Amino acid sequence: MPELTLLQAISQALWEEMERDERVIILGEDVGRAGGVFVLTKGFQERFGEDRVFDTPLSEGGIIGASIGLALNGLLPVAEIQFVDFIYPGFDLIVNEMAKMRYRTGGQYSVPLVIRTPYGGGIRGGHYHSQSPEAYFAHTAGLKVVIPSNPYDAKGLLLSAIRDPDPVIFMEPKKIYRAVKGDVPEDDYAIPLGKAHVVREGKDVTLIGYGAMLHTCVESAETVAREGVSCDVIDLRTILPYDLNAILTSVEKTGRLIIVHEAPRTGGFGAEIAAEVAERAFLSLESPIIRVTGYDTPFPYALEDVYLPDARAVVKAIHQSMSF
Amino acid sequence: MPELTLLQAISQALWEEMERDERVIILGEDVGRAGGVFVLTKGFQERFGEDRVFDTPLSEGGIIGASIGLALNGLLPVAEIQFVDFIYPGFDLIVNEMAKMRYRTGGQYSVPLVIRTPYGGGIRGGHYHSQSPEAYFAHTAGLKVVIPSNPYDAKGLLLSAIRDPDPVIFMEPKKIYRAVKGDVPEDDYAIPLGKAHVVREGKDVTLIGYGAMLHTCVESAETVAREGVSCDVIDLRTILPYDLNAILTSVEKTGRLIIVHEAPRTGGFGAEIAAEVAERAFLSLESPIIRVTGYDTPFPYALEDVYLPDARAVVKAIHQSMSF
Amino acid sequence: MSTHITFNPDEMLQIVAPDGSCHESLDPDLDATALRRLYRGMLLTRTVDIRGMILQRQGRIGFYVPSTGEEASQVGSAFALGPSDWIVAAYREPGAAYLRGLSVESFFHQTAGSGKDLLKGRQMPSHFGAKSANFVPASSPVGTQIPIATGVAWAAKIRKDPMVTLVYFGDGSTSQGDFHTGLNFAGVYRVPIVFFCKNNQWAISCPFAKQTASGCVAVKALSYGFEGVRVDGNDILAVYVATKRAVDNARAGEGPTLIESFTYRVGPHSTSDDPRRYRDDAEVARWREKDPILRYRNYLERKGLWSAEDQESLQAELDQEVDDAIESALASPPPDMETLFTDVYEIPTWNLREQLEQAMQKVGQ
Amino acid sequence: MSTHITFNPDEMLQIVAPDGSCHESLDPDLDATALRRLYRGMLLTRTVDIRGMILQRQGRIGFYVPSTGEEASQVGSAFALGPSDWIVAAYREPGAAYLRGLSVESFFHQTAGSGKDLLKGRQMPSHFGAKSANFVPASSPVGTQIPIATGVAWAAKIRKDPMVTLVYFGDGSTSQGDFHTGLNFAGVYRVPIVFFCKNNQWAISCPFAKQTASGCVAVKALSYGFEGVRVDGNDILAVYVATKRAVDNARAGEGPTLIESFTYRVGPHSTSDDPRRYRDDAEVARWREKDPILRYRNYLERKGLWSAEDQESLQAELDQEVDDAIESALASPPPDMETLFTDVYEIPTWNLREQLEQAMQKVGQ
Numbered sequence A, B: 001m002p003e004l005t006l007l008q009a010i011s012q013a014l015w016e017e018m019e020r021d022e023r024v025i026i027l028g029e030d031v032g033r034a035g036g037v038f039v040l041t042k043g044f045q046e047r048f049g050e051d052r053v054f055d056t057p058l059s060e061g062g063i064i065g066a067s068i069g070l071a072l073n074g075l076l077p078v079a080e081i082q083f084v085d086f087i088y089p090g091f092d093l094i095v096n097e098m099a100k101m102r103y104r105t106g107g108q109y110s111v112p113l114v115i116r117t118p119y120g121g122g123i124r125g126g127h128y129h130s131q132s133p134e135a136y137f138a139h140t141a142g143l144k145v146v147i148p149s150n151p152y153d154a155k156g157l158l159l160s161a162i163r164d165p166d167p168v169i170f171m172e173p174k175k176i177y178r179a180v181k182g183d184v185p186e187d188d189y190a191i192p193l194g195k196a197h198v199v200r201e202g203k204d205v206t207l208i209g210y211g212a213m214l215h216t217c218v219e220s221a222e223t224v225a226r227e228g229v230s231c232d233v234i235d236l237r238t239i240l241p242y243d244l245n246a247i248l249t250s251v252e253k254t255g256r257l258i259i260v261h262e263a264p265r266t267g268g269f270g271a272e273i274a275a276e277v278a279e280r281a282f283l284s285l286e287s288p289i290i291r292v293t294g295y296d297t298p299f300p301y302a303l304e305d306v307y308l309p310d311a312r313a314v315v316k317a318i319h320q321s322m323s324f
Numbered sequence C, D: 001m002s003t004h005i006t007f008n009p010d011e012m013l014q015i016v017a018p019d020g021s022c023h024e025s026l027d028p029d030l031d032a033t034a035l036r037r038l039y040r041g042m043l044l045t046r047t048v049d050i051r052g053m054i055l056q057r058q059g060r061i062g063f064y065v066p067s068t069g070e071e072a073s074q075v076g077s078a079f080a081l082g083p084s085d086w087i088v089a090a091y092r093e094p095g096a097a098y099l100r101g102l103s104v105e106s107f108f109h110q111t112a113g114s115g116k117d118l119l120k121g122r123q124m125p126s127h128f129g130a131k132s133a134n135f136v137p138a139s140s141p142v143g144t145q146i147p148i149a150t151g152v153a154w155a156a157k158i159r160k161d162p163m164v165t166l167v168y169f170g171d172g173s174t175s176q177g178d179f180h181t182g183l184n185f186a187g188v189y190r191v192p193i194v195f196f197c198k199n200n201q202w203a204i205s206c207p208f209a210k211q212t213a214s215g216c217v218a219v220k221a222l223s224y225g226f227e228g229v230r231v232d233g234n235d236i237l238a239v240y241v242a243t244k245r246a247v248d249n250a251r252a253g254e255g256p257t258l259i260e261s262f263t264y265r266v267g268p269h270s271t272s273d274d275p276r277r278y279r280d281d282a283e284v285a286r287w288r289e290k291d292p293i294l295r296y297r298n299y300l301e302r303k304g305l306w307s308a309e310d311q312e313s314l315q316a317e318l319d320q321e322v323d324d325a326i327e328s329a330l331a332s333p334p335p336d337m338e339t340l341f342t343d344v345y346e347i348p349t350w351n352l353r354e355q356l357e358q359a360m361q362k363v364g365q
């Protein structure tokens, strides 16, 4: 089984699905001739032709609007938004059209569209190449939101996303595009949307992460393991609909929960998880749920390292939780 | 002291501030000649002229983009978005420009802009005349988000918003534009942003609401009062930055918290409050925090009454909380 | 050093003059059945309008959007399409929908938000549509339909499907960014689409002159590298001919056309609007005189294809059809509570299943 | 029936031919000081570019955006403005900023994200600006600056302030909805603005022909009811003359102008880009020959205003200025940690005050 980077696994999933299903097309800025700014779709246009891999004009509204129409009329578009920070010109089309099409047409029309987009910090990209806006999408009924943390999952989740009859925002942690490697089977496998993955088992504390922060969680778990503290580490994988069951099962065991994300704290998706768990596992909780998150500021440039949650911050939260 | 409707109080605040400060201008679709689709700015163009009250082309992106520039260059624009459901074409400009301008220019430029916009259900407006997207804005560092529930507050809060040096989204619960009346002094008074108001005191349960739902909370409190259950009812008034202190003070007293909003449950602002309170008042809580919210669907038309939280639902939550 | 482009916005295609006389060389020579069908389509639209406005005033429906005065734009354009072609519409083209097979009964079920509404009572009145008619239901945000329609047309081109897409929007909607991106993508990929702008000169209270300084809509096609056409939107034959040409061109692979149908919103924006707040009654009166139905009736009469008796019997037939539709729709119970939670996704997620249960309890209480 | 508009995109204003000869009747007759200042502006921009690219390759700065080949567009246009006029820019107009008084040292403090950066180290390199120079700092999202600039200009008109606003953007940015709304509002309110499109024919890997089917940018002005102008963007005098006229018109109350400065992005999009993946070296070579600095030097030499010695001493001076700036910027410590939390609001909110404390603890640990 070949070892691939996260980026290669995503690329492979796309490639294979385009081979299998000619309804799948790719569109986005610079995805064709240049092969994408992250070189993720390199060679696609040569292989699949200019009528399946489209370089678009510089308009996210156009990309998303047209993709909705493409999906309404028999195709399975995979649209790339170069950085999620640039998705907002299409926000209206996402929130008011893509997310509501099936509902408002009484189920007559659906939008099987995947929007792939790199997100998150760690590449010194400042305000506009670092954002983590998953909470906006997770508050939008009608969308699915997926964030893989490793190559194996990325492939399986992307295949599920493309085959899903509803619109999916597929957010890729670009910081670890090349840094995280793993075995990826060459065959066709799908990882169901909405299912979390317990990547490490423990009994003292539950850590929840996704994307690049999952690795921060694992690193933290390894650190405290040396002190005798054992963590359940949950990779959420799908943010909407998220796997509340898996979280509750873990928290009922550990009694302690720490949620980690890069997005700003206030109104971040960690709040939803915390609120739900605090309500449903009220009697199981032995200490307050802690959120380790980005700060309530725009994403900075020079002080990026201060901004981003790191293992030190998570370990500190674990200590706090354990000593409550 | 004259009794005004919510709508009249907002109108009065605008009028008076335009009289006082010639930097204040109004722009939006249909706000001039026609006086606004809710007739809130009736007579303004006659009084203040066509160079202070502008009918704009049909483009929320244009309204918000231009307003940012107007605010950068010496004016205090109050932009109206006809229904908040139509704000998203300007979402990029809100999130990436308006909210970040002060930060990204190192404090050299600021955007003293108020976006006024009716929101919420209750008028049989379906998906696109009923939304409550405050959580999107509350997750955006750099913004302030204000929602009044009554005429007195509306005037004082709007005056603060216009005088605030930072951008404010001022969301108006249109369902109660005319239904809620109250005494409004004719003089100049400002209600500070970020301060909640305890509208009713009690010792058993804390209810938090804002906008139209505040009245649902009060109604519920009155209902259970007859059963001997007494509620602290908190009108949040400002969603960002919100008054966590007031909430904690109340919950430390009551030990029970119910949050009510119209917006869909998942990722709604109730989650943030619940998460924060569950963390900080962990030992004070006697029962799980309950969120009474809209459902995770687009806002419906025919079944609007089923969708919207009502006093019955809140009372049920109070019972649940009390009997935990 | 300037672009020095001249453009006369007053020039526009007209085939039938206000008195019903016809510019012979431009007459499309439709057969009598077709000509009568056009008339029926316009009169049906008007008949529904009159009843819709009354029903709303009586409080029997919540909201209504009239299209009085704009019947020729709707019916003439839709008539140029084949059955497999798609329409992506706004809220002011019911005439186009009827012509494509949306029944008046179905229209009123939507208006009433009844349990028999194809959209399951989920949208406001006047946001109709039906997949069976290849008529994508409208949403309220103006302009969003434009890039979506470009995508629909683009899909046809990619799939080598000969269908053409026609998208309706108003003059106000041309100010949205979506207008720009939708037309720009269409120009770049030369997709088989007709952009049909019903320039009724008002966007609620905003007159066209304050909407844009371009003088007309058709000229905007130049920004996207394809043809812009201006037609007299109260002349159904002109509308038909211009649209037919655009549709044929699209189908032949010659790309998009922007059609500006110059007409007038005779009624209020909707039942929520009072136009006397912002416009002159005299202007409205002038345009009432240019009634597209009357003009076309004159044309048919001159051709010997229409008589007072024809008129009377058609009106009676339409009144009956509309009465029956309204009765059926208003008598229908609302959608089941379950429908609040279905169609958010193909398969309801756990939170929706839970919430359905909660809602049942709430209502059951 | 069609709009039948003719427009020749190949026509554009040129004053100085590639060999330095001048179309006398169009020569703006600037004095020697002015002419030399233009040259200095271009050469400084090029000098910084060369060093910027090297610094990034050496890993001493994180990112750099070159504007080689586009110096005439930047400097010629900015020169047409008065000191109280505003520029709202993108990321590829450092030459305009220098001309308005942004020091090279300040530029490099921004590049380095140093504690002395006016933007407090908060933005990526090449997103410079300074209020003292009336040069609004750039953000990354392309196109957002356009409607914002319209607002800036509109404010001036409302306040009866004679200032003019000039906004820069690229050919790619014309595809955004913001381009459309910004120009449309400007046309409707006739605000004193110059829309300056640097059409360098590429938007990263997207060539202009795939960006829009309109053939040129200038024609798009017709959609908004004002004048579009196309100039040879490698001819600094043509750029200056066209911009000056637009600025004068704006100041005189005659509304906006759209200028398309036709030029070429000779370098990569940024240091993150490898243009050999998508375009021909031969094309680049052809445009290198059209170097705007060389052309203008020929012009000055023909006028007897420039010599080899002038060149040598100016280059030495600029090298020194740039060296000093780099040294100062790279030696400066980063901004204080507190700056992470200031300027989100004028007065930090409770959550930011709390988070500052947390961050201090985190770093203190």
Ligand SMILES: Cc1ncc(C[n+]2csc(CCOP(=O)(O)OP(=O)(O)O)c2C)c(N)n1
Binding pocket: B029, B058, B060, B082, B086, C092, C140, C141, C142, C169, C170, C171, C172, C173, C174, C198, C200, C202, C203, C204, C265, C269
């Ligand atoms: C994005 C958006 N903003 C505002 C509105 C409110 N609104 C509804 S219709 C309308 C005017 C539309 O004018 P036009 O496009 O000319 O169409 P017409 O109503 O004349 O047919 C407005 C402002 C809306 N529906 N969508």
Ligand SMILES: Cc1ncc(C[n+]2csc(CCOP(=O)(O)OP(=O)(O)O)c2C)c(N)n1
Binding pocket: A029, A058, A060, A082, A086, D092, D140, D141, D142, D169, D170, D171, D172, D173, D174, D198, D200, D202, D203, D204, D265, D269
């Ligand atoms: C909204 C948005 N989408 C995508 C990007 C990524 N991006 C940065 S620059 C650029 C190309 C810009 O081209 P153009 O407007 O012609 O300016 P140029 O770079 O040629 O000066 C792209 C796609 C962005 N910055 N903003």
Ligand SMILES: [Mg+2]
Binding pocket: C170, C171, C172, C198, C199, C200, C201, C202, C203, C204, C265
């Ligand atoms: Mg209109």
Ligand SMILES: [Mg+2]
Binding pocket: D170, D171, D172, D198, D199, D200, D201, D202, D203, D204, D265
């Ligand atoms: Mg370019």
